Amino acid sequence: MRILFSNYLINVAFIAWCSAQLIKTLLVFLSTKKFEMERLFGAGGMPSSHSALVCSMAIGMCRKMGFDSPEFALALAFAAVVMYDAMGVRRAAGEQAKVLNKIVFDFSDLWGKPSAKDVPPAEGEETEKNALRDKALKEYLGHTPLEVLGGALLGILVAMMVKVS
Numbered sequence: 001m002r003i004l005f006s007n008y009l010i011n012v013a014f015i016a017w018c019s020a021q022l023i024k025t026l027l028v029f030l031s032t033k034k035f036e037m038e039r040l041f042g043a044g045g046m047p048s049s050h051s052a053l054v055c056s057m058a059i060g061m062c063r064k065m066g067f068d069s070p071e072f073a074l075a076l077a078f079a080a081v082v083m084y085d086a087m088g089v090r091r092a093a094g095e096q097a098k099v100l101n102k103i104v105f106d107f108s109d110l111w112g113k114p115s116a117k118d119v120p121p122a123e124g125e126e127t128e129k130n131a132l133r134d135k136a137l138k139e140y141l142g143h144t145p146l147e148v149l150g151g152a153l154l155g156i157l158v159a160m161m162v163k164v165s
Contacts, residue, residue: 008165009060016056016158020049020151044147050086051151052158054079059159083148 005011025039027046039045054075061075 006165008064008162009057012056012060012155012159012162013053015162016052016155017049019158020047020052020154023047023154024049046147046150047154048083048086048148048151051079051083051148052155054082055152055155056159057155059156060162060164063159063164079152083152087145087148 021040024045024047025036028034028036028039043050058072058075058079061069062072065071
């Protein structure tokens with residue numbers, strides 16, 4: 001156990017990721033007054049835990065190996081790719097999931113069937129729509145630029161606060 005906690009880079013990455021997930025969960029709780037367990041582990045939301053993790057690793061690598069090290073250059077490039085992906089491809093996939101879920105659940109009357117929201121589950125019986133509701137596409141995948149910036153700043157802060165070992 002001591003060996004696991006002796007790695008500075010693993011420590012800052014873990015602390016940054018956990019901090020982002022806890023902050024995200026707290027912000028959702030404060031705005032909705034509901035505790036959503038999914039926010040503790042799920043993607044998307046403010047701040048970006050992915051950005052916090054990769055930025056803490058990049059800054060940690062800079063502090064440990066030096067600004068001119070190839071390890072820092074690699075960590076910085078990796079962080080840039082992850083953050084770009086969070087704002088681009090993953091965000092677009094989340095937006096598409098919202099549209100597809102709306103089509104399936106809100107516009108199902110176009111096919112002559114009641115909306116999944118309007119169909120109460122029959123006792124001991126599951127309708128096709130209720131089965132679809134359980135398979136709704138995940139909408140929280142990516143991040144806005146502000147969420148990525150929040151995660152990046154959190155990651156930098158964590159890496160600067162944790163003592164280099």
